[in-house]
Amino acid sequence: MICYLQFAKNVFQSKLAYRMNVFLSILHRIATLFVEVSIWSAIISQTGEISTEMGMISLKEMVSYAILSTGISIIISSNTILEFEDKIRTGQIAMDLIKPMKFKLYLFFENLGNNLFRIIFELIPVVIVGILCFGIDTPSREYAFFFLIALINGMIIYFILTCILGQLSFWLLTVWHLDKLLNDMLKIFSGRFIPLWFFPKIFIIISAFLPFRLIYFSPMSIYLEKVSKIEIGNILIQQIGWILILFILDTILWKKGINKLVVQGG
Amino acid sequence: MSIIKVKNLSKEFHIRKREDGLVGAFKGMFSNEKIIKKAVNNISFEISKGEIIGYLGPNGAGKSTTIKMLSGILVPSSGLVEIKGLIPYENRIENARNLGVVFGQRTQLWWDIPISESFSLLRHMYKIPTTKYKKNIEMFSEILGISEFYNVAVRQLSLGQRMRADLCASLLHNPEILFLDEPTIGLDVVVKEKIRNFIKEINKSRKTTVILTTHDMEDIEKLASRVIVIDQGSMMYDGKLDRLKNIYGTEEVIEVEIESNIKNFDKLYKMGVKEINHKKNKILIKYNKEYINSATIIGWFMKQGKVNDFLVHGINIDEVIRKMYEKPMKNFM
Amino acid sequence: MESLIIYLKFISIYLKCRLEYRIAFILDILMPIFSYSINYLTISIILNRFSSIRGWDFNQIMFLYTINLFSYGLSGVILYTPMRSLDNLVKNGDFDMFLTKPMNPFLHLINRQFEHIFIGHLILGSIVFFICLGKLNITWSVLKVIWLILVLLGATLIQGAFMIITGSLSFFYTNSTSVASSILNSLRGFIDYPISIYNKGLKILLTFVLPYGFISFYPSKYFLNKSNDEIFHHLFQYATPIVGILLFILSYKIWLLGVNNYKSSGS
Numbered sequence: 001m002i003c004y005l006q007f008a009k010n011v012f013q014s015k016l017a018y019r020m021n022v023f024l025s026i027l028h029r030i031a032t033l034f035v036e037v038s039i040w041s042a043i044i045s046q047t048g049e050i051s052t053e054m055g056m057i058s059l060k061e062m063v064s065y066a067i068l069s070t071g072i073s074i075i076i077s078s079n080t081i082l083e084f085e086d087k088i089r090t091g092q093i094a095m096d097l098i099k100p101m102k103f104k105l106y107l108f109f110e111n112l113g114n115n116l117f118r119i120i121f122e123l124i125p126v127v128i129v130g131i132l133c134f135g136i137d138t139p140s141r142e143y144a145f146f147f148l149i150a151l152i153n154g155m156i157i158y159f160i161l162t163c164i165l166g167q168l169s170f171w172l173l174t175v176w177h178l179d180k181l182l183n184d185m186l187k188i189f190s191g192r193f194i195p196l197w198f199f200p201k202i203f204i205i206i207s208a209f210l211p212f213r214l215i216y217f218s219p220m221s222i223y224l225e226k227v228s229k230i231e232i233g234n235i236l237i238q239q240i241g242w243i244l245i246l247f248i249l250d251t252i253l254w255k256k257g258i259n260k261l262v263v264q265g266g
Numbered sequence: 267m268s269i270i271k272v273k274n275l276s277k278e279f280h281i282r283k284r285e286d287g288l289v290g291a292f293k294g295m296f297s298n299e300k301i302i303k304k305a306v307n308n309i310s311f312e313i314s315k316g317e318i319i320g321y322l323g324p325n326g327a328g329k330s331t332t333i334k335m336l337s338g339i340l341v342p343s344s345g346l347v348e349i350k351g352l353i354p355y356e357n358r359i360e361n362a363r364n365l366g367v368v369f370g371q372r373t374q375l376w377w378d379i380p381i382s383e384s385f386s387l388l389r390h391m392y393k394i395p396t397t398k399y400k401k402n403i404e405m406f407s408e409i410l411g412i413s414e415f416y417n418v419a420v421r422q423l424s425l426g427q428r429m430r431a432d433l434c435a436s437l438l439h440n441p442e443i444l445f446l447d448e449p450t451i452g453l454d455v456v457v458k459e460k461i462r463n464f465i466k467e468i469n470k471s472r473k474t475t476v477i478l479t480t481h482d483m484e485d486i487e488k489l490a491s492r493v494i495v496i497d498q499g500s501m502m503y504d505g506k507l508d509r510l511k512n513i514y515g516t517e518e519v520i521e522v523e524i525e526s527n528i529k530n531f532d533k534l535y536k537m538g539v540k541e542i543n544h545k546k547n548k549i550l551i552k553y554n555k556e557y558i559n560s561a562t563i564i565g566w567f568m569k570q571g572k573v574n575d576f577l578v579h580g581i582n583i584d585e586v587i588r589k590m591y592e593k594p595m596k597n598f599m
Numbered sequence: 600m601e602s603l604i605i606y607l608k609f610i611s612i613y614l615k616c617r618l619e620y621r622i623a624f625i626l627d628i629l630m631p632i633f634s635y636s637i638n639y640l641t642i643s644i645i646l647n648r649f650s651s652i653r654g655w656d657f658n659q660i661m662f663l664y665t666i667n668l669f670s671y672g673l674s675g676v677i678l679y680t681p682m683r684s685l686d687n688l689v690k691n692g693d694f695d696m697f698l699t700k701p702m703n704p705f706l707h708l709i710n711r712q713f714e715h716i717f718i719g720h721l722i723l724g725s726i727v728f729f730i731c732l733g734k735l736n737i738t739w740s741v742l743k744v745i746w747l748i749l750v751l752l753g754a755t756l757i758q759g760a761f762m763i764i765t766g767s768l769s770f771f772y773t774n775s776t777s778v779a780s781s782i783l784n785s786l787r788g789f790i791d792y793p794i795s796i797y798n799k800g801l802k803i804l805l806t807f808v809l810p811y812g813f814i815s816f817y818p819s820k821y822f823l824n825k826s827n828d829e830i831f832h833h834l835f836q837y838a839t840p841i842v843g844i845l846l847f848i849l850s851y852k853i854w855l856l857g858v859n860n861y862k863s864s865g866s
Binding site: 279280334337338339340341355358359360362363365367369372374376378379380383386387390391392419 | 601604605608609612613616617691692693695696698699700701702703707710711862863864
Binding site: 032181 | 626627641782792
């Protein structure tokens with residue numbers, strides 16, 4: 001365990017060494033937040049409140065939505081797919097496999113170091129700027145608790161998704177296309193930029209069959225208290241279901257990939 | 267008439283200070299402390315046309331920094347560099363026309379395209395006349411055998427092939443001066459030999475001046491007539507290779523195989539031998555050439571009994587340089 | 600002139616080599632087409648729900664977006680990968696090689712890497728451009744067409760200038776390019792929508808500090824006959840080519856500073 005925590009610390013430390021990057025990243029996050037908030041202000045100031053299937057949506061709620069979704073994108077962003085690709089293509093993965101550690105756990109902790117770094121140097125500044133400039137709604141304690149659980153589940157779903165796509169490098173020459181593809185799917189089906197309640201019916205139906213909304217939209221709708229307790233239960237069950245499905249898929253792919261590596265030498 | 271002139275050349279680098287640990291890393295985010303490192307410290311030399319110079323020194327001695335200043339990549343902190351009367355960093359492009367540079371670890375060829383196409387792009391870049399270009403390609407194919415992989419992309423070449431291609435690329439425009447930074451690193455014996463012969467040939471036929479940095483002492487022994495040794499930025503030696511060997515290389519080892527068993531070596535020690543190791547009938551004797559020579563030692567053994575075989579391990583330049591790093595002797599400059 | 604011939608030769612060789620792996624090549628080009636189609640889709644979802652943003656309807660925003668996409672693609676095929684690779688070149692000291700050649704290192708760098716992926720941007724940009732031109736009731740004259748071409752070139756220079764500046768950062772700060780370019784991408788997100796939706800501070804930023812507004816917003820105002828309700832002068836809508844040239848010169852100066860820094864400090 002300490003060994004894995006050390007990985008997290010290493011990542012954290014090596015990122016600190018590039019201070020220019022730290023400042024630029026903060027800037028980058030704040031910039032995207034401003035764009036989103038400005039767009040929603042421009043739209044909603046035309047009509048005041050907007051009525052949707054999930055009730056009336058006010059500008060303040062949309063602003064909170066934008067801050068939250070920026071926050072989630074900070075926490076979950078990772079290099080896992082490209083890291084897999086790099087390790088598999090260069091054969092580095094063989095070196096990692098002979099070390100006495102679980103590879104996925106190692107990746108996870110490396111990610112954790114990254115995330116901690118992002119939370120301190122990106123999330124906190126962005127949230128502070130967001131609250132100071134625009135203000136944010138806060139949920140009741142109960143909803144906040146469920147939000148956190150749903151958020152963590154969403155992060156796990158995202159992590160396993162990236163592992164699955166990254167592992168496809170065992171068979172494909174490059175997977176950066178898939179990295180882009182995942183981002184595109186998230187852009188449209190997760191509610192990252194546009195809440196699903198503004199979507200045409202057909203998109204809502206499609207997104208119900210995909211795991212992406214469980215990463216952004218569902219946790220945020222809990223935060224904004226747009227769902228009932230029963231619906232919260234429903235969301236959590238769906239999340240756990242997806243985690244199980246994806247985890248099984250991931251395990252199968254990993255076994256087959258390693259097998260291919262061992263049998264055919266990569 | 268010297269083609270390269272270096273006088274009191276120095277180069278300092280400013281390095282941002284970094285501290286260990288998490289706290290140190292945090293501190294580093296906000297501090298701007300710098301350390302000054304002298305990479306090259308007041309060196310001077312001149313090189314004439316047609317010489318092959320071995321430029322030696324341990325890792326981090328300042329070899330590459332010197333080469334970079336000679337090629338106009340780095341601006342010196344102080345001192346003078348002149349190549350054919352031009353100051354490299356002020357006339358970088360003109361200087362580059364007289365220069366061929368090979369960095370052993372890197373390639374100047376285009377990664378994804380066949381080397382034939384790389385060559386043709388270089389031909390345009392250096393404005394090489396067609397006849398000269400064709401003649402050169404022919405000659406290179408003959409000596410280095412590049413025609414085998416002439417239409418293969420660089421990323422698919424083996425290290426040896428890539429190195430050969432890179433060497434050709436740097437000589438397409440018939441440069442007067444060639445800088446070779448570790449040209450044989452990581453190569454097998456056969457390719458090494460090919461490359462050495464090629465450098466020798468080019469030097470002979472074109473009077474190309476070559477500066478060669480390497481850790482491979484065989485490169486130096488086979489190619490260089492003169493060596494310059496540098497350590498921690500300062501010049502340690504400049505002169506003939508043989509002289510360097512004579513100064514530092516006074517210790518030799520002789521290996522003797524005898525039939526009878528000798529127990530008592532006291533006499534040999536008295537004659538001035540430094541160290542004796544023996545396993546069964548094989549004896550290793552270390553001695554100083556200034557006090558005793560191999561003939562005397564063999565003579566002594568022949569008096570003791572039958573000598574089956576013997577082998578003198580001459581001075582190894584590798585060892586010489588290593589010794590030099592251990593105890594610098596500036597007075598031999 | 601001579602360097603142009605070398606460059607054209609290089610591109611033809613590059614494409615020839617790439618086309619040996621036809622499927623990968625096609626996938627590479629389809630990827631941005633797909634990705635940006637999703638962006639168009641996002642905009643259409645919003646405008647489907649709300650019909651207009653600050654008086655700009657769907658086709659007008661498409662027009663705006665497409666100038667941005669097309670100019671980005673055009674400068675991307677030439678500059679993106681060379682500038683992105685600079686980070687590694689400087690870190691590993693491989694940039695040395697560019698300084699041992701009798702050629703301007705900037706041109707040499709461009710001559711070593713081309714990026715076919717951006718052909719996708721250009722294809723999609725052209726298609727959407729023609730679709731929304733048909734829907735936009737702009738009366739075209741020869742002069743207007745020439746002006747459109749000048750605007751596109753000016754916008755390309757602005758995009759290119761930002762690529763050069765972010766690339767040149769690696770001469771001063773290691774590992775900065777990838778972060779810098781992701782910032783650039785998000786800044787480019789600013790002009791997916793008309794900058795009239797932003798507050799005063801952002802408008803000033805996007806006009807004078809990071810003049811992204813000149814890529815698509817100001818010139819679109821001219822083509823779409825938008826009244827000038829902005830805080831800035833109406834002549835700004837004609838400034839794109841000049842801003843492009845000035846910014847490009849500035850970026851080249853920064854590049855030169857970077858090279859000089861490299862020459863004095865090494866890698």
